[in-house]
Structures are given as structure tokens and as C-alpha cells.
Amino acid sequence: MTxxxxxxxxxxxxxxxxRDPASAxxxxxxxxxxxxxxxxxxxxxxxxxxxxxxxxxNPIVERAPDLLVDDxxxxxGTVVGSYTIVRELxxxxxxxxxxxxxxxxxxxxxxxxxxxxxIDDASQRERLRREARAAAVLTHPGICTVxxxxxxxxxxxxxxxFVDGHTLRDEIDRGPATADQVRRTAEDxxxxxxxxxxxxxxxxxxKPENIMRSREGRLKILDFGLARLVEPSDxxxxxxxxxxxxxxxxxxxxxxxxxxxxxxxDARADVFAFxxxxxxxxxxxxxxxxxxxxxxxxxxxxxxxRCMREVPADRxxxxxxxxxxxxASDATHSARWWRMHQLVVSVLYLAGAVLAWQxxxxxxxxxxVALFLGxxxxxxxxxxxxxxxxxxxxxxxxxxxxERRRMTRAMRFxxxxxxxxxxxxxxxxxxxxxxxxxxAFSLAVGVLLAAVVLxxxxxxxVFGDER
Amino acid sequence: xxxxxSLAVSAIAPEVYNELRRVAAAYMRRERPGQxxxxxxxxxxxxxxxxxxxxxxxxxxxxxxxxxxxxxxILVERxxxxxxxxxxxxxxxxxxxxxxxxxAHEDAxxxxxxxxxxxxxxxxxxxxRIVELRFFAGLSIEETxxxxxxxxxxxxxxxxxxxxxxxxxxxxx
Numbered sequence: 197m198t199x200x201x202x203x204x205x206x207x208x209x210x211x212x213x214x215r216d217p218a219s220a221x222x223x224x225x226x227x228x229x230x231x232x233x234x235x236x237x238x239x240x241x242x243x244x245x246x247x248x249x250x251x252x253x254n255p256i257v258e259r260a261p262d263l264l265v266d267d268x269x270x271x272x273g274t275v276v277g278s279y280t281i282v283r284e285l286x287x288x289x290x291x292x293x294x295x296x297x298x299x300x301x302x303x304x305x306x307x308x309x310x311x312x313x314x315i316d317d318a319s320q321r322e323r324l325r326r327e328a329r330a331a332a333v334l335t336h337p338g339i340c341t342v343x344x345x346x347x348x349x350x351x352x353x354x355x356x357x358f359v360d361g362h363t364l365r366d367e368i369d370r371g372p373a374t375a376d377q378v379r380r381t382a383e384d385x386x387x388x389x390x391x392x393x394x395x396x397x398x399x400x401x402x403k404p405e406n407i408m409r410s411r412e413g414r415l416k417i418l419d420f421g422l423a424r425l426v427e428p429s430d431x432x433x434x435x436x437x438x439x440x441x442x443x444x445x446x447x448x449x450x451x452x453x454x455x456x457x458x459x460x461x462d463a464r465a466d467v468f469a470f471x472x473x474x475x476x477x478x479x480x481x482x483x484x485x486x487x488x489x490x491x492x493x494x495x496x497x498x499x500x501x502r503c504m505r506e507v508p509a510d511r512x513x514x515x516x517x518x519x520x521x522x523x524a525s526d527a528t529h530s531a532r533w534w535r536m537h538q539l540v541v542s543v544l545y546l547a548g549a550v551l552a553w554q555x556x557x558x559x560x561x562x563x564x565v566a567l568f569l570g571x572x573x574x575x576x577x578x579x580x581x582x583x584x585x586x587x588x589x590x591x592x593x594x595x596x597x598x599e600r601r602r603m604t605r606a607m608r609f610x611x612x613x614x615x616x617x618x619x620x621x622x623x624x625x626x627x628x629x630x631x632x633x634x635x636a637f638s639l640a641v642g643v644l645l646a647a648v649v650l651x652x653x654x655x656x657x658v659f660g661d662e663r
Numbered sequence: 664x665x666x667x668x669s670l671a672v673s674a675i676a677p678e679v680y681n682e683l684r685r686v687a688a689a690y691m692r693r694e695r696p697g698q699x700x701x702x703x704x705x706x707x708x709x710x711x712x713x714x715x716x717x718x719x720x721x722x723x724x725x726x727x728x729x730x731x732x733x734x735x736x737i738l739v740e741r742x743x744x745x746x747x748x749x750x751x752x753x754x755x756x757x758x759x760x761x762x763x764x765x766x767a768h769e770d771a772x773x774x775x776x777x778x779x780x781x782x783x784x785x786x787x788x789x790x791x792r793i794v795e796l797r798f799f800a801g802l803s804i805e806e807t808x809x810x811x812x813x814x815x816x817x818x819x820x821x822x823x824x825x826x827x828x829x830x831x832x833x834x835x836x
Contacts, residue, residue, distance in 0.1 A: 202786055208829070210820040243833070245827035252794070252826050255801030256769060257734055595668030 201234050208238045209245075217246060227367035246417060270294060270309070277348035279307055280447030295358060298343075305343060306359070310352040321352070328354060331420045333395050338388025340408070340418045359416045364477060379496060382474050383522050384415040389470060392420060393463040400461060402469035403450045404476065428635035442554035453506050455540070464508040467518060471503025471511075495525035495659075524657060531589060538582040541646050545575035545610075548618050548639050555625045555632055567621045578610035580656040597659070615640045629642060727810045728792065731800035735777065738799065742773035751775050760834055772833070779832040783825065792823040797822060 197205075208227060212220040221239045228235035270292075274281045279296040285306060286293050296307040310324070328345035335341060341357040364381075367373065373381065385407065392399065399420055406418040452468035455461050475483045478492045483504065491497050499521045505511045512518045552568040581603050588599045622636035742748075750771040754762060763772075784791035789811070796802045798808055808818040 197786075205822075206787065206824060209824050213820055213823060240831060241824065241827040244831040245823055247760060247764060248826050248830045251763045252798045252828050254769075255798055256738055256773070257799060257801045 197233065197237070201231065201306070203230065204231070204234050205237050205241070209241050212238065212242055213245075217242070252596070271304065277346055278355065279305070279346075279353075281307070296355075298355065304358050305355045306340075306357065308354040308356065310354060321347075324352065330395070330397055334392055334420055336388050336391035338384055338415055338417060339392060339420055340416045342420070356418075357416075359408045359410050359418070361408050361410040361416075364409065364415075364473065365406040367402055367409065368476055370478060373477055374492065375496075378474070378478045378492070379522070379526065381415060381477060382496065383519065383526075384501070385417070385474070386515045386519040386522055387469060388415065388417050389466055389636075390519050393466070393514040393516060398461065398463055399466050399469070400455065401450075402466055402473060404449065404473055407473065409586050440455070449484070452508070454508055462508070463514040464511050466509075467503050467511045467513075467515060468505075470515065470518065471500050474500045475504065496522065499525055534654050535586050535589065537646070537650060537654050538586050540583050541651075542579040544639065544643050544646065545578045545614055547615055548643070549575040551632070551635055551639060552617070552621055554622050555629070555636065558632060559625060559628050561624070564621065564624055567624070568619050571617050571621075574610050574613045574617065578607065581607055581610065598654075600659075608647065611643055615644045615647075618643070727796070727800065727802070727806075731792075731802070732796040734796050734799040735780070739777040741771045742770050747771045748774040763830055763833055775833060776829065779829050782832060783828055786828075790821060790828065793818060793822050794825050794829065 208224055212224050212229075214224055220242055224242070225235045228238065270276065270281045270284075272283050276296070279298055280302070282295040282297060284292060285295050292309045294307045296305055296310070297303075298305050315420045320547065328342055332342040343355040343357065345354045346355060389399065389402070391401055392479060401419065402417070408416045408418060410416060446552055450469040450472050452465040453463070455465045455468075472483060473494065478497075478500070479490050481490075492500055499518065500616045502521075503511055503518060512521065549572045551567070552564075552571040556564040556568040583595070585599060585603060586624055588596050618636045618640035622633045622640065625636065626633040747770055751774065754771070780791050780794055783794070792811060793807055796807045797804075802810065804815050804819050804822065807822070808815040810816065813821075
């Protein structure tokens, strides 16, 4: 058919559309009586127009998710390379995940079918291999181990350790965790992240959905490094350099501001996500959804708060630093030092009283007797007060802050009194027993230093006092 | 016009193609079950990102045509990779006409449809463009008219012709 004829077909068809379908065919034949080929072409097109129904009327793009990602699941028992599919575990961001048996080694693995749209060309495949290799370096017990990246019949699969358990999301849905659970989870999570950061690997999509707790209670982070795989390839980027030029990968609710702005992302983005996850775990609600600014109580709250700072420089530089801060904030752990301090100072008081007795024996004057009595009284009071604090810390922790505030003044007074009396005793005995005088002065200085320098430092470390 | 257009398509289509893929994949990851992909949102997002990247688009109208062509490539390629042509070939010829009319097995139809559109392109390139915009990029009659610089009334009639033509072609008559 010539282009002239084609144009005629088009015009006739379009004109016929406005006519009554019943008489359209005869009208066309009459209008193109000189060219039967054109007439029959138009008539047949009109017939197909009448029968076309819903043909092409729903844009295919609306079903693009199914076409692009939703590969039909592999059936149970299907053999994929050297793996036998046991059952489907779920669908993740990269594709479906199956429970499978590795027939070579007889072990059970999680087999992830990687969505082909991310890995179509050779350079992307190479990149994927590189990332898998980097992720396979991570053998921390808190990280789901990558076993292998397999190319089977042109499809890519990633075999990883199978974690039998539930996700942190499930735990969050069950309600806020206890302070003890929060602490243990935070430390486990930070330790696992720290090990990855030490290898230069950033997760970039940390969220409650890809943190699992095994039946044995062990925390495992899944999909390490996978978030980077779907980014555009960057030939210049080594496996450890983190660049970000592609679409937003990751889950916006847990992404650091710089990641949302598509800027360069480093370990501090994970630190941010860690903060959000821990906040949600501790409070049962995402920080952005919290009606009022609920703070996580205690020193751990400060640590988590600092993780979620908007400016990366204000956060901890890596998960290792988070871990250090978490451990420092662990009151049960560092309170031991504080208790020891109380004990040592009490012993110093008593040593002062004993020394005063000895000095009185060497040179008994009304003043040395008075100093001995004064020191004995001060040492007793001081030791009792500190003993009371230790008792409160062990037995009634909730009242400790209150008791500490109540005792502060009395303890300062005791310290000053003990220091002054010891110094006076030293002056008094200096002419008789030089060594005794040195002992008295040393003790005075010791008590003074303990009160002025050591005590504020240990207290701040343990209780997070600002002063 | 057509030459310039096809030149532009071949020059920048890979970029658009990759971008659409990426945006679509990102949609998938954010996807909730049962959620459909908003074609216009997808194309819009891809456009904004490529425009930001300084790619020399004349305008958005121009871009939409290329995006629609890329969507066609992406979806057809995926359908081929998943063996759609085999499933299509296995369909009963007797019920084929019904299958087309009720828009069943549309993803299986894609490779065959793609071939049919290529044939349509030989006969009338504009009709093929309209199919790409309407079916692959999900544009309305008005948007299609805008993208092609034509009137909605004309596009509506041409769309009817294109559908009838493809329906006949796929029916094997």
C-alpha cells in the first residue's frame, strides 16, 4: 500500500468513527469505490475497532512493579544450581529470599534472588561481586555472614547465613523494651556495626526490618553493603570509598539528613540510623512520630540522642565511638569505680584518725588531743556518709541522685575539716617527728585531691553529671 | 523533525533508560503490597533528576517522548527475559481475540505487541508514538496531545486507529 493510500485509509477511518457503526462499512465502500484495497482495509480496521474492548486501555506502566521486580517465586523443591529451595522466606528490597539447602555442604542458607533491574550490565555485575566480596569479609557474630554470590542461568543469587528468629520490627511492635533490653541491644548492635565500620563498610540501610534476633537471642544485622549495590556504578570508586550519586537508596524514615540530600555518606549515616532504631526500640515509637519529645531516660539516652544529631560532625564518628560511649554510660559497669572511690576515701579518713592518735602519743598536748578527737569524729562521719551512699547505690538506686545531692555539702565539710586538721597536726609534730609530719601532710593532700579532682570526675563519668 | 527526534532518542535514550529503571527500582523498594506505579510521577521524577544533571533537554515535552520510548524498551525487555513470548505463543488462537479484548495476559503480549508497534511505525510513525505515550507512559489523551503538539480530538481519533490497527495485527488477520 502506498503512503497516499495509507493517508486515505487514515482519513476514511477517522471520518467513519463519527458515523453510525451499522452503516459505517457501506459508507466507506461508497466513499472509496475507486480503490477496493483501501475500502476493505478501512472496513476491517473498523471491525477491529468495534471488537477491541479494553485492548491497550490500561497503561502497562501501572503494572511495572510486577514486571520489573516481582519474578514469580521459585517453587519448593526447585533446584537452583547446587541449592534446593526449601521455602520462600519473604520479599526484600532486592528480590525474593528463600530458605535453601546448599547440597554441596549440606548446610541451610538464605538464598536471595537479586532483582535483575539492578544488575543488568556487566559493570554492575562486577560491582556486585566486589561488594559481595567486601561484605564477605565481615565475620562478626552480629552480622549475617555472606557465603557466596552465585550466577545461575544468568540470574544472580546471594547465599547468606540463615538466621532463624524474628526482626527487631516484631519486637518494636510488641511495645517498648525494658531499660536492660535497650542497653544490651544497643551494645550488641553498636559492636556489630563497629566491626563493619572498621572494615570501611557502611550499611546505609539500617532499620528494624533488617536487624534480626535469632532464637538463641543473638542480634544479627542483615543485608550489609547491599544498599550500595543498587546505586549507579562508579568506576573510580574502590570498594571502600563511599560515594553517593544515585537515587535514594534506603528507607527514608531511618536515613540521615545528608543521605536524604544525596550527599556523600559515611559511617555517621549508620550512626544516625542506629540512633533512630534504638530510639524506636526504647520508646516503641519512631522519633518523628513521637507526640511529645520523649527522652530515653539515663545516660544511654544522651548517647542515642547524640547519634541522631542533624549535622554529621555532631554525631559519633563511627559505631566504635558509640560503643565506647555506651559502655561508659553503663552505670552498673562504671559504678564499681565510683564505689571504690568512696571506699578508698573512707580508708583515708580512718588512716588520718589513726595517724592523729599516733601523733598524740608522740606529743600529747591539748591541741593534739583535740585534733585526734576531731579527726576521729570527722572520719567516722565521713565514712558513714560514704557508706550510706554505697548502700543506696547497691540497694536503692532510684534514690541515689537524691541522696547524693543531700550529702554533698556534709561531705565537702568533712573533707575540708579532715584536710585542715591533718595539716595542723603536721605543723604541730614537725619539730618532733619529721616523718610523722610528712605523713600527715601527704594524707591531707591526698584527701584534698580526692575531694577536689577525683570525685567530680568519677561522679560525672558514672552518673553523667554536667558539672 | 522525526529525524532529529530519533537522533536524540538514540543519543540519550540509554541515560533515560537507566534513570527510569533506577527510579522504578527505587519505587519498588518503597512499595507497599498492591501499590501501583504512578507513571506520570515516575516520568516526572526521572525528568527532574536528569534535568538537574544538566542533560540537554529541550523541554519536558521532548523528554516525555523519549521516556515513553524507554519505558517501552524496559518493559518489553523484562517481559522477554521472563519468557513472555513463549507464554504468548502457547495461548489458544481461538480465544486470542477475547484475550486481547479483555486485556488479559498483557505482559505476555508485550514482545508481540512490540513487534506489532514496530510494523505500525513503518506504516505511520505518529501512531506508534501515540501508543508509546498512552500505553507505555500512561499519558492521558490531553497529555499526549500536548506532547505531540496536536489537538485532543485528533489524538483521540488517531489512538482509535492505532488500537484497531494493532488489534488486527495481533489477531493475526
